[in-house]
Amino acid sequence: MMIEVEGVQHRFGAKGEGLLALDRIDMQIQVGEMVSFIGPSGCGKSTLLNIIGGMTEPSEGQVSVAGSKIQGPLPRKISYVFQESALLPWATVLDNIKVGLEFQGVDHQMREERAVKALTSVGLMKFAHAYPQQLSGGMRQRVALARALSLETEVLLMDEPFAALDEQTRMVFGEDLSRLLARERKTIVLVTHSLAEAVFLSDRIFVFTSRPGRIKAVLDVNETHPRDPAFMVSERFATLRNKLYELLREEVLATMREDMPGLRP
Numbered sequence: 001m002m003i004e005v006e007g008v009q010h011r012f013g014a015k016g017e018g019l020l021a022l023d024r025i026d027m028q029i030q031v032g033e034m035v036s037f038i039g040p041s042g043c044g045k046s047t048l049l050n051i052i053g054g055m056t057e058p059s060e061g062q063v064s065v066a067g068s069k070i071q072g073p074l075p076r077k078i079s080y081v082f083q084e085s086a087l088l089p090w091a092t093v094l095d096n097i098k099v100g101l102e103f104q105g106v107d108h109q110m111r112e113e114r115a116v117k118a119l120t121s122v123g124l125m126k127f128a129h130a131y132p133q134q135l136s137g138g139m140r141q142r143v144a145l146a147r148a149l150s151l152e153t154e155v156l157l158m159d160e161p162f163a164a165l166d167e168q169t170r171m172v173f174g175e176d177l178s179r180l181l182a183r184e185r186k187t188i189v190l191v192t193h194s195l196a197e198a199v200f201l202s203d204r205i206f207v208f209t210s211r212p213g214r215i216k217a218v219l220d221v222n223e224t225h226p227r228d229p230a231f232m233v234s235e236r237f238a239t240l241r242n243k244l245y246e247l248l249r250e251e252v253l254a255t256m257r258e259d260m261p262g263l264r265p
Ligand SMILES: Nc1ncnc2c1ncn2[C@@H]1O[C@H](COP(=O)(O)OP(=O)(O)OP(=O)(O)O)[C@@H](O)[C@H]1O
Pocket: 012, 013, 019, 021, 039, 040, 041, 042, 043, 044, 045, 046, 047, 048, 211
């Protein structure tokens, strides 16, 4: 088992009297599995990802990664890709990747080697010496992914890494990620709002309820990696996507009633 979440509950605010964001979450994620979290805005997906990554301590319950209890960030085991690429604007693409490796204490020669390998795997070696502002948003996200890959952690956590990209770019990016998954046995947790992305990329999809977030359903996708683009237009894909929408629709409506009263009758 790579990730084990047991009885996690999280309440924000002083003395645990604030908002209940997550309630009784239990999940087990296998080594090499690719899972997605999907659910209405504010249901606690990012909170749970941060708890798994050791950045937020849960009010109750615990998380283990590769058998050890999480008590803080584990930069050698777990890497992150965020919605905004957060690259250093004054450093070249290659140096942006090397900085992360330097923090990990990787020696000079090895830094170069691993940065080149990671950049090659996302198809951006040609831009190694460019600066982030010379790249498109999609390319910057690829660099952010390369930076996370170069750390060679067993676990990769991604919080809406493609959210700022147009749909075509994110689908192509998704195909690349699927190929990469087939090559490297990484355990990946992806937070996404895209139904198609969740179905196309995941082995399993965790569907969350409206806040406080609970696991409403777990969908099995049962399709090997790398995923063929033809999968996206298959009947099975459509069935899964519709099922996902059916599960999510009432949760999204519940969130709207709670957080945006007056918007809908
Ligand atoms: N640091 C914080 N302090 C207080 N409340 C917070 C904090 N972070 C998040 N929350 C609240 O906890 C709830 C869950 O937030 P979270 O960011 O985990 O949701 P999410 O599912 O990732 O939403 P989205 O899809 O919009 O990113 C929200 O209602 C949010 O307002």
